[in-house]
Amino acid sequence: MSKQLTMSDIARMAGVSIATVSRVLSNHPMVREETRxxxxxxxxxxxxxxxxxxxxxxxxxxxTIGVVVDDISNPFFMELAKGIESVLxxxxxxxLLTSSSWDTDKEAELIRxxxxxxxxxxxxxxxxxxxxxxxxxxxxxxxxxxxxxxSDHDSAxxxxxxxxxxGRVAAELMLRTSxxxxxxxxxxxxxxxxERAEGFIQEIKNHGxxxxxxVYEEVRTFEDGYNIVPSLIARNxxxxxxxxxxxxxxxxxxxxxxxxxxxxxxxxxxxxxxGYDDIAFAERYRIPLTTVVQAKQSMGQxxxxxxxxxxxxxxxxxxxxxxxxxxxxxxxxxxxxxxxxRSVVQ
Amino acid sequence: MSKQLTMSDIARMAGVSIATVSRVLSNHPMVREETRxxxxxxxxxxxxxxxxxxxxxxxxxxxTIGVVVDDISNPFFMELAKGIESVLxxxxxxxLLTSSSWDTDKEAELIRxxxxxxxxxxxxxxxxxxxxxxxxxxxxxxxxxxxxxxSDHDSAxxxxxxxxxxGRVAAELMLRTSxxxxxxxxxxxxxxxxERAEGFIQEIKNHGxxxxxxVYEEVRTFEDGYNIVPSLIARNxxxxxxxxxxxxxxxxxxxxxxxxxxxxxxxxxxxxxxGYDDIAFAERYRIPLTTVVQAKQSMGQxxxxxxxxxxxxxxxxxxxxxxxxxxxxxxxxxxxxxxxxRSVVQ
DNA sequence: TTTGCCGATGTAACCGTTTGCATACATAGT
DNA sequence: ACTATGTATGCAAACGGTTACATCGGCAAA
Numbered sequence: 001m002s003k004q005l006t007m008s009d010i011a012r013m014a015g016v017s018i019a020t021v022s023r024v025l026s027n028h029p030m031v032r033e034e035t036r037x038x039x040x041x042x043x044x045x046x047x048x049x050x051x052x053x054x055x056x057x058x059x060x061x062x063x064t065i066g067v068v069v070d071d072i073s074n075p076f077f078m079e080l081a082k083g084i085e086s087v088l089x090x091x092x093x094x095x096l097l098t099s100s101s102w103d104t105d106k107e108a109e110l111i112r113x114x115x116x117x118x119x120x121x122x123x124x125x126x127x128x129x130x131x132x133x134x135x136x137x138x139x140x141x142x143x144x145x146x147x148x149x150x151s152d153h154d155s156a157x158x159x160x161x162x163x164x165x166x167g168r169v170a171a172e173l174m175l176r177t178s179x180x181x182x183x184x185x186x187x188x189x190x191x192x193x194x195e196r197a198e199g200f201i202q203e204i205k206n207h208g209x210x211x212x213x214x215v216y217e218e219v220r221t222f223e224d225g226y227n228i229v230p231s232l233i234a235r236n237x238x239x240x241x242x243x244x245x246x247x248x249x250x251x252x253x254x255x256x257x258x259x260x261x262x263x264x265x266x267x268x269x270x271x272x273x274x275g276y277d278d279i280a281f282a283e284r285y286r287i288p289l290t291t292v293v294q295a296k297q298s299m300g301q302x303x304x305x306x307x308x309x310x311x312x313x314x315x316x317x318x319x320x321x322x323x324x325x326x327x328x329x330x331x332x333x334x335x336x337x338x339x340x341x342r343s344v345v346q
Numbered sequence: 347m348s349k350q351l352t353m354s355d356i357a358r359m360a361g362v363s364i365a366t367v368s369r370v371l372s373n374h375p376m377v378r379e380e381t382r383x384x385x386x387x388x389x390x391x392x393x394x395x396x397x398x399x400x401x402x403x404x405x406x407x408x409x410t411i412g413v414v415v416d417d418i419s420n421p422f423f424m425e426l427a428k429g430i431e432s433v434l435x436x437x438x439x440x441x442l443l444t445s446s447s448w449d450t451d452k453e454a455e456l457i458r459x460x461x462x463x464x465x466x467x468x469x470x471x472x473x474x475x476x477x478x479x480x481x482x483x484x485x486x487x488x489x490x491x492x493x494x495x496x497s498d499h500d501s502a503x504x505x506x507x508x509x510x511x512x513g514r515v516a517a518e519l520m521l522r523t524s525x526x527x528x529x530x531x532x533x534x535x536x537x538x539x540x541e542r543a544e545g546f547i548q549e550i551k552n553h554g555x556x557x558x559x560x561v562y563e564e565v566r567t568f569e570d571g572y573n574i575v576p577s578l579i580a581r582n583x584x585x586x587x588x589x590x591x592x593x594x595x596x597x598x599x600x601x602x603x604x605x606x607x608x609x610x611x612x613x614x615x616x617x618x619x620x621g622y623d624d625i626a627f628a629e630r631y632r633i634p635l636t637t638v639v640q641a642k643q644s645m646g647q648x649x650x651x652x653x654x655x656x657x658x659x660x661x662x663x664x665x666x667x668x669x670x671x672x673x674x675x676x677x678x679x680x681x682x683x684x685x686x687x688r689s690v691v692q
Numbered sequence: 693t694t695t696g697c698c699g700a701t702g703t704a705a706c707c708g709t710t711t712g713c714a715t716a717c718a719t720a721g722t
Numbered sequence: 723a724c725t726a727t728g729t730a731t732g733c734a735a736a737c738g739g740t741t742a743c744a745t746c747g748g749c750a751a752a
Contacts, residue, residue, distance in 0.1 A: 019741075054737070072424060082418050397707090399709090400707070405709080
């Protein structure tokens with residue numbers, strides 16, 4: 001494998017200067033048609049591929065954006081990435097992907113690495129809304145867009161979901177079926193998750209039902225959900241008191257369902273369950289799960305679009321987008337229509 | 347936001363030459379301790395971050411590897427990526443991620459883009475084992491490792507799963523429970539999927555049961571699986587002839603299960619089902635699914651490790667790794683132990 | 693014929709590092 | 723005192739492009 005070809009090789013072969021080759025390759029208009037053809041023929045013949053790293057150094061732009069996610073192997077991220085990719089591909093950008101594993105120090109370090117690579121911008125799902133990472137980016141004047149998290153900072157662009165609203169609509173649905181008791185199981189301590197719970201709790205309170213509400217924290221996994229059922233029975237008597245349960249993710253909800261089934265507690269007549277995310281198969285679970293969805297792919301797209309804007313126009317007004325979550329009603333929770341008769345039966 | 351600092355700024359401030367700063371930053375031993383400290387202090391104070399793009403140009407290495415997957419929003423890829431990331435992070439490499447959307451032309455174009463970015467190596471889940479993409483990389487002498495696909499090319503490194511074996515063990519289990527009839531539903535026309543079916547079919551033939559085997563192709567999705575059940579009943583009489591069904595992915599298997607349940611066909615006594623992949627919740631499906639798993643994360647790790655080797659040592663002997671798939675027995679298929687009694691009952 | 697302008701091309705500086713080689717100084721060996 | 727040796731540093735040439743500016747022939751206008 002011989003040395004990589006460079007522009008000067010092509011230039012020599014075409015009998016022109018490097019500058020001319022460069023002009024041809026960047027579609028500069030000021031090139032004679034015949035010259036252009038000759039150069040392009042040689043480029044094609046020798047399969048010359050220009051070095052972006054040289055070009056990047058010279059132009060001080062890399063057409064690369066950094067993406068920092070909390071966890072690569074997270075289905076949420078996949079969807080996000082799909083949206084991002086489509087936008088980047090359209091704009092001929094490439095993506096440098098890294099994951100922070102929920103560690104703020106690592107996150108900051110990743111940002112530094114991205115900056116050293118002189119990325120044109122960053123898309124990030126930050127562990128915390130404001131942190132060293134965002135500070136570093138601001139200090140270096142690198143445009144960035146926060147995903148799945150709101151930030152109060154003036155200059156911050158973000159695209160997130162209205163999680164308060166998500167919790168609220170879940171509560172709204174649940175209130176309509178008037179169970180005697182409400183449970184809110186909140187998950188990891190992250191802004192998005194907290195807000196879901198908060199929205200739910202707010203709405204319950206607004207309806208003067210706060211006395212009938214119990215909150216559990218740090219219930220994260222399927223197992224957590226499954227394992228907590230006995231204590232819900234012991235402490236909240238969900239087996240005899242009609243109860244509505246809201247969880248901050250579908251895994252927990254499914255665990256709960258399994259536990260309830262095992263204890264032969266009828267769903268949704270005795271206990272109704274609402275999850276969050278609409279993961280694959282929520283729809284086809286043993287009891288199809290009522291849940292709140294976020295437009296993940298759109299979130300990625302919008303964030304990437306916003307970043308493109310920021311890159312093009314440094315003083316573009318930061319966008320703060322809150323996507324509306326969508327409530328999907330399935331069998332784990334009675335719909336307004338179906339519940340009343342059933343609840344009478346129970 | 348003032349201009350980015352460069353080495354020469356630091357050099358001027360420290361009263362040394364650029365070369366010295368460079369030496370300090372790359373831990374060259376030949377620097378007086380006092381000088382090193384002075385420079386490092388300034389670097390820290392001014393938060394100077396060296397430009398990797400300049401460094402890359404100079405050293406002709408980027409410490410970046412390109413990753414080309416067929417579909418970003420594929421759970422399979424997530425796992426793979428996790429394995430890859432861990433290795434890259436350890437070796438201080440970054441990853442340029444792109445996705446081909448199963449399009450060979452796009453794939454080739456992506457490879458070209460990666461080459462222009464002068465990546466040090468490429469990890470790819472190719473649409474086809476040999477194609478323009480691999481040819482381009484070979485021609486340019488870029489080390490690459492194929493994932494989830496075998497290649498017959500001498501110089502190819504790959505890490506894949508022994509899919510033939512996967513199909514075979516599924517058949518083996520199924521044969522032990524001796525249904526009267528076998529069905530093999532193969533999915534997308536990709537090497538990996540084809541081999542799963544092939545392994546299954548082979549083993550059935552080896553046991554002289556090929557006459558009892560029917561094969562369906564292009565059954566890909568949950569819906570495909572669900573929708574095909576009526577015709578399986580009509581054409582193969584799975585409702586009365588005890589049948590073992592092998593599908594090349596869990597979605598299809600789940601669809602089949604739903605269809606069977608709907609038609610009140612008892613599983614696994616009348617019909618048994620084996621899937622492939624062990625997707626999340628296969629374990630907790632209405633009927634927990636027997637399935638074959640691949641060590642996805644290991645695949646990513648091993649591939650990345652191999653790539654690191656190739657990069658370090660250009661004439662490292664290519665590794666050809668076939669990971670052993672693992673059969674996970676659950677309720678959709680009778681185990682050797684549980685089946686006999688149950689089948690008697692039926 | 694001269695002037696002026698324009699389109700096509702070449703020249704060379706620059707982007708921000710790395711690194712081979714030269715230099716300079718100090719210390720040790722003779 | 724005079725090489726040898728070694729250590730710390732500087733100089734300058736790469737790396738492979740982009741681009742402002744200079745150059746130059748040709749043609750229209752004066």
